[in-house]
Amino acid sequence: MTLLDSAVWGGKFYSEGWQDSPTEQPVTEPATGDRLGTVGLASAEDVNRAAARAAEAQRAWAATSPQQRAAVLRRAGELFTEHAAEIEDWLVREAGSVRSKAGFEAGLAIGECFECAGLPTHPQGEVLTSEESRWSLARRRPAGVVSVIAPFNFPLILGLRSVAPALALGNAVLLKPDPRTAVSGGVVIARIFEEAGLPAGVLHLLPGDGSVGRAVVEAPEVRVISFTGSTPVGRAIGEQAGRLLKRAHLELGGNNALVVLPGADVAKAASAGAFGSYLHQGQICMTTGRHIVHESLVEEYTAALAAKAEA
Incomplete structure (x- = not known):
């Protein structure tokens, strides 16, 4: 069985395993109109359940040793290497990439995982100045649950570049890919980390429409939102994050x-x-x-x- 065999993910989303969804969406090749499969769509209720479970799983994941988390990231990099050709095919057929762009993106994914494998063992604190003769220390702790909303154009790397470091540093992740690239921007990442040994409940794949996007921003357990996409949507997410006192990382349109x-x-x-x-x-x-x-x-x-x- 290949990494992306549709028998595993067809008609499903990923939340503590592959879950059947009552609502499916066809995966279509834009160049030909051919149907490549179906993905299961999550609902706002699914997001709320996933966020609650992610918060529970995150505590155990953050408590694992840095070496264990690094091992999962290294294994993910190895799996991206082993399955690069299959992943490139999906980037070509689903995302409309030319072959060279697909190869470039798959290569970036490999490097991202290996680079992030070094993060867990980096120093995560510092000694602060103090007026008195005492120690004053600051320690970095995982944020908790991170929502990642990824775009369609470079779906794999623009999702993974937020997912991988968040996982490496002990966070749980809710990943919402663009519905047009739910496989190359979502299923690929979920399957890689599933096979790499990431504990259940730490990563959730939740394809869906705008209601799902709002839910992954507003879920009380979510502390950080990483969004790559249009300026109008990014502005709305930033405003909502501000009202909810959540951190938002926004990469928007350029000129x-x-x-x-x-x-x-x-x-x-x-x-x-x-x-x-x-x-x-x-x-x-x-x-x-x-x-x-x-x-x-x-x-x-x-x-x-x-x-x-x-x-």
């Missing part, structure tokens, strides 16, 4: 410029501009949305950029 000055190598600049604008069809927050070119180079740059686009 990025490439500046071409006199003396630039126009061919190289146009190549960089085309890459920046057209990588993954421009569907990334770091895309080059503006080309600011010195007037003396405008015609030459425009022609070179058009040639790259047509190539």
Whole structure:
């Protein structure tokens, strides 16, 4: 059986094992319209149950030794390496990635896990200054339950980059992927950590619509929200987190410029501009949305950029 055999996850979400859902959503290949499977959708009630269970499981997970948590992260990195080809196929078919972008993203996932495996054994405190002749110490503790809301464009790494460090440092995670990429941005991560030996209840995969998104923000057990997505939704999440006195980490839309000055190598600049604008069809927050070119180079740059686009 492969890592992503749909017999395991088809029609299910992940919360202390794979749970049947009364509501399913087809997984569709955008390029062809082919149906790749179905995922189970969670409800707001499912989120509330998962958050309560995550809070319980988190205490035991945080109490495990740093070496044990590091071992789970290392094993996750090994599994990402072993199953890279299968994961890349899903990134191509479900997320619409070109093969090179899929390989790049899968490679980032491998590195993320191995890098985060070092976090549990890092120093997690410091000695503070004191006016008196006494010790004054500060210690970092796990936040508790972290909600991760991930986007569709780089679904694997933009979810994993929040999930992996949160787990490494002793937190539990509620992961809500974009419904369009629930497998490559959700099932992949859940299956990897399931096989890596992460205890039940520490990671929950909860695909769903906006009501599920609101629930993973508002659940009382959740202390931190990590959101990557649009500016309007991020603004709403930030406002709600503020009202609830929760920490919010927001990566939102961008308006990025490439500046071409006199003396630039126009061919190289146009190549960089085309890459920046057209990588993954421009569907990334770091895309080059503006080309600011010195007037003396405008015609030459425009022609070179058009040639790259047509190539």
